[in-house]
Amino acid sequence: xxxxxxxxxxxxxxxxxxxxxxxxxxxxxxxxxxxxxxxxxxxxxxxxxxxxxxxxxxxxxxxxxxxxxxxxxxxxxxxxxxxxxxxxxxxxxxxxxxxxxxxxxxxxxxxxxxxxxxxxx
Amino acid sequence: xxxxxxxxxxxxxxxxxxxxxxxxxxxxxxxxxxxxxxxxxxxxxxxxxxxxxxxxxxxxxxxxxxxxxxxxxxxxxxxxxxxxxxxxxxxxxxxxxxxxxxxxxxxxxxxxxxxxxxxxxxxxxxxxxxxxxxxxxxxxxxxxxxxxxxxxxxxxxxxxxxxxxxxxxxxxxxxxxxxxxxxxxxxxxxxxxxxxxxxxxxxxxxxxxxxxxxxxxxxxxxxxxxxxxxxxxxxxxxxxxxxxxxxxxxxxxxxxxxxxxxxxxxxxxxxxxxxxxxxxxxxxxxxxxxxxxxxxxxxxxxxxxxxxxxxxxxxxxxxxxxxxxxxxxxxxxxxxxxxxxxxxxxxxxxxxxxxxxxxxxxxxxxxxxxxxxxxxxxxxxxxxxxxxxxxxxxxxxxxxxxxxxxxxxxxxxxxxxxxxxxxxxxxxxxxxxxxxxxxxxxxxxxxxxxxxxxxxxxxxxxxxxxxxxxxxxxxxxxxxxxxxxxxxxx
Numbered sequence: 001x002x003x004x005x006x007x008x009x010x011x012x013x014x015x016x017x018x019x020x021x022x023x024x025x026x027x028x029x030x031x032x033x034x035x036x037x038x039x040x041x042x043x044x045x046x047x048x049x050x051x052x053x054x055x056x057x058x059x060x061x062x063x064x065x066x067x068x069x070x071x072x073x074x075x076x077x078x079x080x081x082x083x084x085x086x087x088x089x090x091x092x093x094x095x096x097x098x099x100x101x102x103x104x105x106x107x108x109x110x111x112x113x114x115x116x117x118x119x120x121x
Numbered sequence: 122x123x124x125x126x127x128x129x130x131x132x133x134x135x136x137x138x139x140x141x142x143x144x145x146x147x148x149x150x151x152x153x154x155x156x157x158x159x160x161x162x163x164x165x166x167x168x169x170x171x172x173x174x175x176x177x178x179x180x181x182x183x184x185x186x187x188x189x190x191x192x193x194x195x196x197x198x199x200x201x202x203x204x205x206x207x208x209x210x211x212x213x214x215x216x217x218x219x220x221x222x223x224x225x226x227x228x229x230x231x232x233x234x235x236x237x238x239x240x241x242x243x244x245x246x247x248x249x250x251x252x253x254x255x256x257x258x259x260x261x262x263x264x265x266x267x268x269x270x271x272x273x274x275x276x277x278x279x280x281x282x283x284x285x286x287x288x289x290x291x292x293x294x295x296x297x298x299x300x301x302x303x304x305x306x307x308x309x310x311x312x313x314x315x316x317x318x319x320x321x322x323x324x325x326x327x328x329x330x331x332x333x334x335x336x337x338x339x340x341x342x343x344x345x346x347x348x349x350x351x352x353x354x355x356x357x358x359x360x361x362x363x364x365x366x367x368x369x370x371x372x373x374x375x376x377x378x379x380x381x382x383x384x385x386x387x388x389x390x391x392x393x394x395x396x397x398x399x400x401x402x403x404x405x406x407x408x409x410x411x412x413x414x415x416x417x418x419x420x421x422x423x424x425x426x427x428x429x430x431x432x433x434x435x436x437x438x439x440x441x442x443x444x445x446x447x448x449x450x451x452x453x454x455x456x457x458x459x460x461x462x463x464x465x466x467x468x469x470x471x472x473x474x475x476x477x478x479x480x481x482x483x484x485x486x487x488x489x490x491x492x493x494x495x496x497x498x499x500x501x502x503x504x505x506x507x508x509x510x511x512x513x514x515x516x517x518x519x520x521x522x523x524x525x526x527x528x529x530x531x532x533x534x535x536x537x538x539x540x541x542x543x544x545x546x547x548x549x550x551x552x553x554x555x556x557x558x559x560x561x562x563x564x565x566x567x568x569x570x571x572x573x574x575x576x577x578x579x580x581x582x583x584x585x586x587x588x589x590x591x592x593x594x595x596x597x598x599x600x601x602x603x604x605x606x607x608x609x610x611x
Contacts (some may be wrong), residue, residue: 011504013253020289025281028285032285032288032289035289035292036288036291036292036295038292038296039292039293039295039296040295042295042299043294043295043296043298043299043302044299044491045299045303046300046302046303047302048303048336053184057524067307068302069299072251072298072302072308075251075255077256079255079258079262079291081287082262082293083258083262083265086265086266087284087285087288090269090277090280090281090284093269093272093277094277094278094281097273097277098277103278103281107519108351108357
C-alpha cells in the first residue's frame with residue numbers, strides 16, 4: 001500500500017471523525033461521507049501494486065492489477081451513496097420538524113437535568 | 122438439498138418485488154408478505170433437518186466456485202438461527218397486520234420488512250466476509266427506514282443516532298475487510314480460516330478485536346450500547362419487536378462466526394468475559410432505573426447480550442453451545458416481550474408504568490401472555506431462559522470461571538426484580554381509567570403463538586441443547602465447513 005494512499009486515508013478519517021463530533025446534522029453527514037471515502041481508499045490500497053487493466057487478452061496476466069478490491073470498492077461506493085442520500089433526507093426531515101439543524105442533548109441527560117431543576121429550583 | 126441454502130435469501134427478495142408490484146393493494150401485499158415469511162420458515166426448518174443429518178450445505182452463487190465466487194453456506198448454527206429468526210419474523214408480521222396502523226401508515230412496510238428478512242437471512246448464510254458487509258447494509262438500511270418513518274419531532278434525534286452509529290460501524294467494518302484482504306488476499310471465510318493461521322499473530326489479534334468491536338456495536342455490548350435504549354422504543358411496536366428479537370442477535374451471530382472460524386484462541390478469553398459481565402450488569406441496572414415498559418425491555422436487550430458473549434468467552438464446546446441455545450431463546454422471548462409491551466400500549470394508550478394499573482383484572486389474557494415470557498427472561502424453571510442459563514452456568518463451572526458466573530446469576534436476580542416491577546406496576550392494582558381498547562384477537566394470537574414456542578423451547582431443552590452442542594463442535598472444528606465451502610456447491 002503506497003504511503004500517499006495511507007496518509008490520505010488517515011487524513012480523511014481524522015477529518016471525518018472531527019465532523020461527526022459536531023452538532024450540526026449536515027456536518028455529521030459530510031463527516032460520515034469522508035470516513036466512508038477513507039475506508040474505500042484502504043480497501044483500494046489492499047489490492048497491492050497498480051497494474052495493467054485486468055481484461056483478458058489485452059496484456060500478460062502477470063502484469064494485471066488486482067480487480068477484486070475495485071469491485072468491492074464499487075459496491076461500497078454505491079451503498080454509501082444510497083445511505084448518504086437517506087441521511088440527507090433525514091436531516092431535512094429533522095429541519096422541517098424542529099426548524100433547526102442541531103442535534104439535541106441525550107434523552108437521559110435531559111431527564112437528569114429536569115430532575116435537578118425540579119429539586120433545586 | 123443444496124438449493125435449500127439459497128431459498129431463505131431468494132424468497133424474501135422475490136417477495137420484495139411482488140409486494141412492490143402490488144403497491145396500491147394492501148390486502149394483496151399482506152397476503153404475499155405472510156406467504157413468503159411462512160414459506161421461508163418452512164424452508165429454514167427443512168434446511169435445519171437436512172444440515173443436521175447430511176452435514177454442511179454450500180451453494181456457489183452464479184456458478185462461480187469459491188473462493189473466487191460468493192458462497193452461501195448453511196451449517197447447523199446458520200440453520201438454527203434461520204429457524205428462530207423465521208418464527209420471530211412470522212409472529213411479528215401477523216401481529217403487525219392485525220394491528221393495522223403500522224402497514225397502513227407506511228405503504229412500503231411490506232417491501233421493507235421483506236428486505237430486512239432477506240438481509241438477516243443473507244447474514245446468516247453467507248460464507249464471504251464482504252457479502253456479510255453487504256448483508257448488514259441491506260438489513261440496516263431497511264431498519265433505518267422502519268425506525269425513522271414515524272419519528273416525531275422528539276424522536277428524530279434518537280433515530281438519527283441509530284443511523285449514524287450504524288454507518289460508523291459499517292465504515293469500520295469496511296476497513297476491517299480491507300485489512301483482512303491486504304493480509305491474506307481473500308475475503309472468503311473458509312479460505313480465510315486457513316490463510317489467517319499463517320498471518321503474524323499480532324496482526325491476527327488486532328484484526329480479531331477490530332471485528333469484535335464492529336460487531337459489538339451492532340450487538341450493543343458494553344460500552345458500545347448507548348444508541349440502543351434511546352432509539353428502539355421510538356418505533357412502532359412490531360418494528361421494535363423485530364429489531365429487539367433479531368438485529369442485535371445477527372451481530373452476536375457474526376461475533377460467534379468470526380471469532381470461532383477466523384480468530385480462534387486457546388482457552389477462555391478473560392477480556393471477553395469482562396466485557397460480558399459489564400454488559401450484563403450495566404444493562405440490567407439501566408433497566409431498573411427506567412419507568413417505561415419499552416425502555417425497560419430495551420435495556421434488558423443489552424443485559425442479555427452479555428450472557429451470549431459470556432458463553433463465547435469460555436471458548437469451549439459447552440460454552441458456545443449454551444450461547445447458541447441462549448441466542449435462540451432470546452430471539453423468541455425478546456420478540457414476545459416487546460409484543461406484550463405493545464399490547465399494553467394498545468390497551469391503555471401508554472407504556473408508562475405509573476399511568477397503567479390493573480391490567481390483570483381488565484384484560485387477564487395479556488397477563489397470561491406476559492408471565493411465562495417474563496419468567497423465561499429472568500431464567501426461572503421450567504421456561505426456556507432457565508435451560509439456557511443453566512447450560513451457561515455449567516459451562517462456566519467447567520471452565521473454572523466462577524466470578525463471571527456469579528455476576529451472571531446476580532444479573533439474573535436483578536432481571537427478576539425488574540420483571541416484578543413491570544408486573545406490580547402494570548398488572549396489579551385497581552384498573553385505571555385508560556384501559557379502554559381490547560387488543561384484536563389476532564394480535565393476541567400472534568403473541569400467544571410465540572409464547573407457546575418459547576415454552577416449547579424450555580420443554581424441548583435437552584434435544585435443543587444437544588443440537589446446539591453439535592453446532593458448537595462444528596464451530597470449534599471447522600474442517601467440514603471449510604471442505605464444503607471450498608469444494609464448491611453441487
